[in-house]
Structures are given as structure tokens and as C-alpha cells.
Amino acid sequence: MKTGSYILRRILYMIPVLLALSFVIFLIIEAIPGDPAQIMLGQHATPEALERMRHSLGLDQPWLTRYSLFLGRLLKGDLGTSILSGRSVISELAEKAPATLELSLFALFIAVTLGTVAGFISAWKQNSLFDYISMFSSLVGVSIPIYWLGFMLIILFSLTLGWLPTGGRISAVIDFRSATGFLLFDAMASGNWSVAADAARHLVLPSICLATVPMAIIARMTRSSMLETLNQDYIRTARAKGVRILRLLCVHAFKNASIPVVTVVGLQFGYLMGGAILTETVFSWPGIGRWLLDGILGRDFPVIAGGTLFVASFFVLVNLVVDVLYFFLDPRIRY
Amino acid sequence: MEDLFQNRGLWHDSWRRLKRSRNARLGLVIVLLIVGIAVLAPWLAPYDPLHGMIEDNNLPPFWWGNFGLSVKEDRPGRETMESGAALPAPSDEGIQETTVITFDQGPADEERQPHRRYLFGSDDVGRDVFSRVLHGARYSLVIGLISVIIGLFIGTPLGLAAGYWGGRIDSLIMRSMDILMAIPYVLLAILIVAILGPGIWNAMIAIGIVQVPQFARVVRGSVLAVRELEYVQAAKVLGASDSRIIRIHILRNSLSPLIVQTSLTFASAILSAAALGFLGLGAQPPAPEWGAMLADGRKLLLSSPWAAVFPGAAIVFFVLGFNLLGDGIRDALDVRMKH
Numbered sequence: 001m002k003t004g005s006y007i008l009r010r011i012l013y014m015i016p017v018l019l020a021l022s023f024v025i026f027l028i029i030e031a032i033p034g035d036p037a038q039i040m041l042g043q044h045a046t047p048e049a050l051e052r053m054r055h056s057l058g059l060d061q062p063w064l065t066r067y068s069l070f071l072g073r074l075l076k077g078d079l080g081t082s083i084l085s086g087r088s089v090i091s092e093l094a095e096k097a098p099a100t101l102e103l104s105l106f107a108l109f110i111a112v113t114l115g116t117v118a119g120f121i122s123a124w125k126q127n128s129l130f131d132y133i134s135m136f137s138s139l140v141g142v143s144i145p146i147y148w149l150g151f152m153l154i155i156l157f158s159l160t161l162g163w164l165p166t167g168g169r170i171s172a173v174i175d176f177r178s179a180t181g182f183l184l185f186d187a188m189a190s191g192n193w194s195v196a197a198d199a200a201r202h203l204v205l206p207s208i209c210l211a212t213v214p215m216a217i218i219a220r221m222t223r224s225s226m227l228e229t230l231n232q233d234y235i236r237t238a239r240a241k242g243v244r245i246l247r248l249l250c251v252h253a254f255k256n257a258s259i260p261v262v263t264v265v266g267l268q269f270g271y272l273m274g275g276a277i278l279t280e281t282v283f284s285w286p287g288i289g290r291w292l293l294d295g296i297l298g299r300d301f302p303v304i305a306g307g308t309l310f311v312a313s314f315f316v317l318v319n320l321v322v323d324v325l326y327f328f329l330d331p332r333i334r335y
Numbered sequence: 336m337e338d339l340f341q342n343r344g345l346w347h348d349s350w351r352r353l354k355r356s357r358n359a360r361l362g363l364v365i366v367l368l369i370v371g372i373a374v375l376a377p378w379l380a381p382y383d384p385l386h387g388m389i390e391d392n393n394l395p396p397f398w399w400g401n402f403g404l405s406v407k408e409d410r411p412g413r414e415t416m417e418s419g420a421a422l423p424a425p426s427d428e429g430i431q432e433t434t435v436i437t438f439d440q441g442p443a444d445e446e447r448q449p450h451r452r453y454l455f456g457s458d459d460v461g462r463d464v465f466s467r468v469l470h471g472a473r474y475s476l477v478i479g480l481i482s483v484i485i486g487l488f489i490g491t492p493l494g495l496a497a498g499y500w501g502g503r504i505d506s507l508i509m510r511s512m513d514i515l516m517a518i519p520y521v522l523l524a525i526l527i528v529a530i531l532g533p534g535i536w537n538a539m540i541a542i543g544i545v546q547v548p549q550f551a552r553v554v555r556g557s558v559l560a561v562r563e564l565e566y567v568q569a570a571k572v573l574g575a576s577d578s579r580i581i582r583i584h585i586l587r588n589s590l591s592p593l594i595v596q597t598s599l600t601f602a603s604a605i606l607s608a609a610a611l612g613f614l615g616l617g618a619q620p621p622a623p624e625w626g627a628m629l630a631d632g633r634k635l636l637l638s639s640p641w642a643a644v645f646p647g648a649a650i651v652f653f654v655l656g657f658n659l660l661g662d663g664i665r666d667a668l669d670v671r672m673k674h
Binding site: 017020021024028031032033139140142143144145147148149151152154155159270271273274275277278281282292293296297299304308311312315316 | 358510511513514515517518519520521522525526529530532602606609610613614626629632633636637640643644646647650651654655658659662
């Protein structure tokens with residue numbers, strides 16, 4: 001099968017998935033108790049005003065009609081208006097998403113580099129002290145509540161040593177308008193190095209916190225995948241031919257061992273979106289996670305729908321990218 | 336000589352392998368220890384977990400000063416606090432009230448004479464953190480147990496049906512599971528709690544539901560592996576009913592991966608329950624649940640860090656125990672799991 005048609009098929013497959021997803025989210029929204037009209041108008045609204053609001057929101061329609069209205073607006077790219085802030089959900093998403101993406105990308109970078117290196121060395125020096133320590137710490141890593149780890153980092157690096165800020169994206173005194181919302185990249189691109197340094201300092205603790213679990217999982221996966229590959233016949237052949245050990249590991253083994261690792265990285269990127277809820281809460285990071293959580297707690301239905309849909313579609317999209325990467329990494333994979 | 340030819344079953348063999356694994360032994364010890372603490376908490380806890388002595392509030396553990404962990408040193412945090420300057424405090428209008436930095440109201444710590452000895456210190460209303468941590472084991476254990484049972488008992492039949500009958504039933508069930516898995520599980524749990532309302536029972540239900548897809552997947556996978564084997568085909572030819580084949584032939588051969596999944600899920604259930612408690616959606620204060628204690632402790636990071644340190648350490652310890660044990664069981668049963 002041609003690469004192009006494969007990718008096209010995968011993209012087409014996303015359509016029913018996203019449709020089903022929108023339906024599930026619609027059901028969740030319907031099931032959450034609370035009357036949007038009441039929340040919008042407040043406690044003292046007159047029954048007539050409530051009735052009019054319900055009508056204008058389409059709440060007096062049967063559920064199938066409501067779903068098709070919801071879907072229709074969705075397809076036009078209209079996610080509605082936040083009840084709490086009165087702003088359109090799309091513009092809030094556009095404002096919050098870069099913050100979360102910046103955090104997630106840094107966390108993912110830390111997790112992938114340290115995780116693969118630790119897993120690689122563990123497999124190379126199997127049963128060594130390094131192997132034992134790194135595998136035990138990765139078990140501890142998946143056992144840590146990341147918000148608690150966040151507290152410990154704050155106590156140590158912010159409150160005790162005073163090296164890093166306790167939270168937020170940038171110091172309050174700095175006035176910097178970011179065009180894209182990616183503060184660090186914008187500051188670096190415009191040559192504003194003091195702002196970039198400040199933003200980077202704010203990024204350190206939250207991204208370590210968010211990276212912990214994926215790093216541990218990636219390290220374990222890399223190790224087991226490498227060990228499995230090293231047991232293959234072609235590795236023994238290469239060894240017998242006298243290929244140097246490091247070249248053998250890097251070129252012959254790692255490339256083949258990387259396939260399951262790519263899956264895990266993709267899955268973990270989806271996980272980061274969930275972990276962001278907790279990390280952003282601990283570090284007052286103004287991203288999607290906290291915004292969505294505030295929306296859920298405040299019964300801000302358009303925010304819940306828009307935010308959940310965004311996070312879940314992101315996950316589906318990452319999965320698509322992983323599948324396409326697979327296609328290139330392993331020529332045997334053909335669906 | 337006889338011993339060599341003794342017929343050992345899968346379980347006997349696995350148990351021997353499990354005992355040989357150092358990690359599994361360590362995990363088992365930790366889990367048994369916590370279970371013991373949970374059962375005996377009322378007798379082990381030196382003080383009442385719910386009622387403190389307000390005059391003893393924010394006291395450090397009695398050994399705290401011996402490790403250079405002085406409370407009154409020139410820590411930058413302290414300085415900001417004492418000079419009254421606004422700390423770049425997290426403004427979290429969503430979750431809790433705005434973070435309150437509690438100031439010590441009594442005399443300086445050196446001059447205060449504690450009325451009791453606090454192994455893990457005391458919190459802002461003078462409750463003994465150690466007693467609360469011990470009682471917290473009960474919450475974690477029960478939440479883990481019940482939510483895993485919910486996930487297991489909904490997920491297993493779904494996975495069995497999907498794997499055994501295949502075709503449309505399979506795609507319907509598994510595609511729904513995929514959709515659920517597209518929503519990160521923390522978010523899904525939060526959404527379910529939003530539907531049901533906060534509280535410890537609803538948190539268990541939410542965590543149970545979130546685990547359903549994982550159980551369904553594991554079970555389906557192992558059903559597919561045995562469905563086409565000769566002995567199942569033979570049973571079919573002999574006219575065994577579907578329910579008999581599923582019960583006797585398929586479920587029994589899917590037990591190993593299911594056991595591994597259960598023990599690993601236990602670990603993640605405890606973590607999720609604590610996360611919900613921390614967000615104010617699970618166990619409600621003043622319950623000494625570890626996550627809820629962390630939410631309280633968050634307000635005291637400056638003045639009494641021990642109120643946050645120990646409940647979290649307890650979570651790590653317990654979850655680590657289950658992860659070690661789960662890994663050990665996986666190796667012992669020789670199950671290959673998909674991550």
C-alpha cells in the first residue's frame with residue numbers, strides 16, 4: 001500500500017472516532033447536574049427569564065435535537081461562551097493551550113531524553129548497580145503522586161533554597177506580551193533574554209514534576225525492549241562479525257527497540273494532558289488543566305465540553321502521529 | 336528423588352518464583368504492613384485523628400531539630416512570611432479558597448511547650464499527623480479494594496464478550512473502550528465525580544469506571560489467545576454451552592493476566608483516589624484520607640511542611656508496595672503485558 005493512501009485512511013478513520021467522542025462528551029455534559037440557564041442568570045432570575053434563556057440555549061428541545069445543535073456548532077468551530085468569564089471558549093482555549101503545550105513539551109523532552117538514556121544504559125549494563133538503582137527509582141517514579149512531588153520540589157528549591165519560584169509562568173513585575181502564547185520561545189525569538197531566563201526558571205519545577213511518571217515508564221520500556229532485541233539472532237551475528245559494542249547497541253539494537261518506545265511516548269503525551277491538571281494546580285500554571293478543572297467545579301458547561309473535547313482530540317491526534325511513525329519505523333507494519 | 340518428579344501446578348510454581356524475587360518479597364512485606372496498619376489503626380494511633388489540641392498547632396516532629404531541619408532558621412520562605420511580604424502565592428480561585436499562609440499565632444516555637452509528643456508533627460488545628468496517617472491507610476485500602484472490584488466486575492464480562500463472540504459485539508465494546516480511553520483517566524474520573532457529586536463513595540465508583548477499559552482489554556486479549564485452541568474447539572464440538580466454555584475453559588486460562596492487572600490497577604487506584612481527595616472531590620475533610628490531608632497540608636507548606644510531607648510519603652510507600660508486588664507477580668506468572 002502506498003504511504004499516502006495509508007495516512008489518508010488513518011485520517012478518515014479519525015472522523016467516526018471524533019464523532020463518537022463528541023457524543024460521549026455530550027452525554028457527560030447532559031449528566032452533570034445543574035441548569036445552565038440558572039447558572040448564567042444567577043439565583044434571583046425570574047421564571048420567565050429562565051424560560052427564555054432555556055429556549056435560546058435550546059434546552060427545551062429533545063436531546064437528539066440538542067446533540068445535533070451541539071454538533072452543528074462544533075463543526076462550525078463554535079464552542080460557545082464560557083458562563084464564568086463571558087468570553088468565547090475558543091479564545092480562552094487559544095490563550096491557555098500554549099501554556100499547557102509549552103509545559104508538556106518540556107516535560108516530554110525531559111522524560112524522553114533521560115528515560116531512554118537510563119533505559120539504554122540499564123539494558124547495556126544489565127544487573128549492574130546502575131541498572132538496579134535506575135529500575136528501582138523508576139518504580140518509585142510511577143508510585144509518586146505528582147502533586148506531592150510538586151510540594152516537595154517547592155519546599156526544597158523554592159522555600160528552603162530560594163532558587164526557583166513557587167509557581168506561575170513569569171514574575172509579576174515583568175511586562176511581556178507574547179504573540180503566540182509560548183512565552184519562552186517568544187522571548188527567545190525576540191532576543192529578550194532576561195524574560196526568557198525568568199520564564200525558563202518558572203518552567204523548571206513544573207516540567208520536572210510532570211515528567212516524572214512518563215520518564216519512569218519510558219525508562220522501563222526502553223530497557224525491556226532493548227533486552228529483548230539484544231536476544232535476537234541478528235545481534236549475535238553482528239557480534240560474531242566483530243561489530244563494536246556501542247555501535248551494535250546504537251545502530252543495530254536501538255533502532256529496532258525504539259518501536260515499542262514510540263508507542264509509549266505517544267501514550268504518555270496523552271497522559272501529560274491529564275497530569276497537567278494536577279501539575280498546573282500545584283504550580284498555578286495558567287493552562288488548560290486548571291482552566292478545565294475550574295470549569296468542571298464551577299459547572300461551566302461550554303468550558304467542560306470544549307476543554308474535554310480539545311484534550312481528547314489531541315490524544316487521538318497524537319495516536320495518529322504515532323501510527324504514522326510506526327509505518328516509517330517498521331516497514332513490516334501494513335494494515 | 337521423589338521430589339524431582341513431584342507434579343507441581345502453575346500456582347505452586349508461580350508462588351515459588353514469586354518468593355525468589357527480591358522485589359516481590361519487598362512489595363509483599365510493604366503491602367502486608369500497610370494492611371496490618373489499616374486494620375490496627377485505632378489501636379496503633381497514639382492520639383485521636385480527628386480532634387487535636389489547638390494550643391499544640393503547627394508543631395514540628397519532636398526529632399525535627401536533630402537533623403538540622405530547624406524551623407526557625409533564616410530560610411527565605413520564613414523571611415518573606417515574617418516580614419509579611421506577599422509571597423508569589425498560588426492564586427487558586429478554582430479549587431480551594433485562596434491559599435492561606437498561616438502565621439504562628441502562639442509564642443515562638445522554642446518557647447512553646449508541646450503538650451504531647453508528635454512523631455510526624457501536628458497540623459494547623461493541632462491534630463497529630465502520625466495518627467492521621469495511620470488512619471489514612473484504611474481509606475486507601477478500602478478505596479483501592481472497592482474501585483478495583485468495580486473495574487474488574489464490569490471490565491471482565493465486557494472483555495469476555497468482546498473476545499469470545501468477536502465481530503460486531505467486539506467492535507462495539509472495544510471502540511467504546513477506546514473512546515473512554517481517549518479522555519485522560521484523571522479527567523474522566525473528575526468528570527464522573529462531577530456527575531455523581533463529590534464524596535468518597537462516588538470517588539470509588541468513578542475510579543472503578545475509569546479502570547473498566549483496561550480490564551476489558553486485558554481479558555479480551557487473553558480470550559483471543561485461547562479461543563481458537565484445540566481444546567476449546569473440542570469442547571464446542573462436544574456441545575458444551577457458551578457459558579460453560581467461558582467459565583471453565585476461557586476464564587481460567589485468562590486468570591494470570593487478570594491477576595497481574597488487578598495488582599497493578601490497585602496501585603493506580605490508590606493514586607487516583609488520593610488525587611481526587613487532593614482536588615477536594617474525594618474523601619471530605621476532616622477525614623484523614625491521605626489526598627485530602629495533602630490538600631490541607633498545601634496551605635501549610637511554609638509553616639508546617641511536615642503536614643504535607645508524611646501523608647504523601649505514605650502514599651508513595653503503599654503504591655510502591657503494590658507496584659513491586661505486581662511486577663513480581665507478572666514475572667512469576669510469566670505474563671507478557673502490553674503497555
